[in-house]
Amino acid sequence: MKRQLMAKLAEWKDSPQRKPLVLDGARQTGKTWLAQEFGHTHFKHLAYVSLQDNEAMKTLFEGSLLPERLIPGIALAAGTKIDPNDTLIVLDEVQEVPRAVESLKYFAENAPEYPIIATGSTLGITIHRNVSFPVGKVDILRLYPLTFREFLDACGQNELLQILDNADTDMMTVFHEKFMEYLKYYMVVGGMPEAVQTFVNTYPGVDFSAITRIQAAIERGYRSDFSKYPDDMPQGFPLRLAQLWDSLPRQLSHENKKFAYNAIKKGARGREYDLAIQRLQDSSLVTKIPRVQTVEYPLAIFEDQSAFKLFVLDVGLLREMSGIAPQVILNGDEVFRTAKGALAEQLICQELIAAGFTPYYWTDTNATHELDFIIQLADKVMPIEVKAGTNLNATSLKYAIKKFGLPSAVRFSSLAPRHDGSIYDLPLYAVAVLNQQNI
Known part of the structure; x- marks a missing residue:
């Protein structure tokens, strides 16, 4: 591997x-x-x-x-x-x-x-x-879980891997269905090495229930760590960690994925759970994506610390935590409709992080428009929208391009690559090409 x-x-x-x-x-x-x-x-x-x-x-x-x-x-x-x-x-x-x-x-x-x-x-x-x-x-x-690129490598899909490494969008179009087949496998298996190795060792007769059991065991191991280092915890801290961790699938299944304390439990407040959020970040179990107040370079100076999203470390673990059966993803295109696109955004988030980007997101004042992610490419900002299906309606993306005078944007979806004016359409499996392609 x-x-x-x-x-x-x-x-x-x-x-x-x-x-x-x-x-x-x-x-x-x-x-x-x-x-x-x-x-x-x-x-x-x-x-x-x-x-x-x-x-x-x-x-x-x-x-x-x-x-x-x-x-x-x-x-x-x-x-x-x-x-x-x-x-x-x-x-x-x-x-x-x-x-x-x-x-x-x-x-x-x-x-x-x-x-x-x-x-x-x-x-x-x-x-x-x-x-x-x-x-x-x-x-x-x-070290993060295996990326989709590393997953392809582990599966021996050298031809697909070379297409990704070359950022060859023409060949992506030709072999799009093959890419999507392996993307669905990845959405089920995720990038935890034991789960990936089990998939590789048993393909094509994979027991996906066994992989789910491996993921559940890993998740239980993380839970057992919640009570470690007791001298550094306030009273009741392990319980708050568990409550926060359990809330993440619910948080990410909402249309608006902004983190909401009351989704942990009714009446929850930031002062009760901010330390728990920091602990999960320090454990590399979650990634905090801050909101920016405007889409301008450099993004860091426009960070709004009062609003953020939380993503977990691995799409396969999120699937297991959400109770989504492997067959729901493997059969047809359900992966892109399940839990309102939670798995699709999770995928893009962890791929961006592994590629070395520091993602943010943006909403306008009344939350009418939202950009799922924003990154910096060289000396410019790049807005990113994630579509959990084939409907490429991009009202927010087009609004942001006009409002902030942005030269280009990226839209990830389950469709093959194409170029629509200032919007570059890339398939969900192609985050790795962002650093290689002149967009």
Whole structure:
């Protein structure tokens, strides 16, 4: 299973300004596998140590954090000699030993020649009290679930993958139905590596109920984390986290997907749940998409902090959380009508994030018009509308183009690519071409 982040890791390895690397992300996104695969393929030796339930490592990091003391202990635990010229050090589940995170500062300052990667959950790495996160002393990469492009790669669909990589909209039109077939699979399976691997191993006789059980188990694992780090929680905090998490499918099924506190429970207020939202963000379980007050460059300075949308990390998990049966998506075009387009917007959101964009959204004052997403492409803003079907009515998009004098816009739908004046129509599977195509 190939991951696009491997190329970023290779760049990190060869960078003359290389610092210790923190590879973080939500649980079950494949961080351990990626770090180990990188070590096996780019180094002569791999010194891998898991800090999960590792009393020896806890004891090691209780003492001096100077690399000359730590390296012999890590080498002994990994069972390999550590040579800075050809050995990658991987400290896995680093959140279990908080001082191991702090030690990265000393590697950066005193032993920068040693390539070292610390992997762990986003929240666990940053939350511990009395431990200093080495700000400015580490490089950070975040691993997300597999994108649709990576899903195609895992499925061995090399021809489709090449069309995407070439941003070849003519060939997308030719093979549109094939693309849509695999997009439906992706909407069911999502990008969590275990679910994807199960799909790949059993295709074409896939037991989608088994994949749903895998997704449910991952979701239960996230729930179990809600009660972790109790010293950092106000009373009743795990319950509020669970209530917030449970509300997300309802929030995203509304026509207006602006986050509403009263959709959590009647009478809910921001002061009760804002910390819970931040905790889910810190865990990489949700993405917060802020509203902007106007569609102008640069978007960040026009952010309206009082309005936002929340999306989950993976479209397959959202499908499972919403109780949408795989057959509803796989049979016909129901995926694009289910839950008022929640899955379609979720797909576009996570694909934009994985492609390196920082999405926003916009509504006018009375919410008559809305842009589902807005991104920056080079020195311009690009409005994006997501259509959960074949009806390309774009009243809000055309209104925004005229109001803000925008030269172009993108509309994603289940149809093949086309160009309609200032609006570029792209299929839902083609987010990856935004960085490659002159729009």
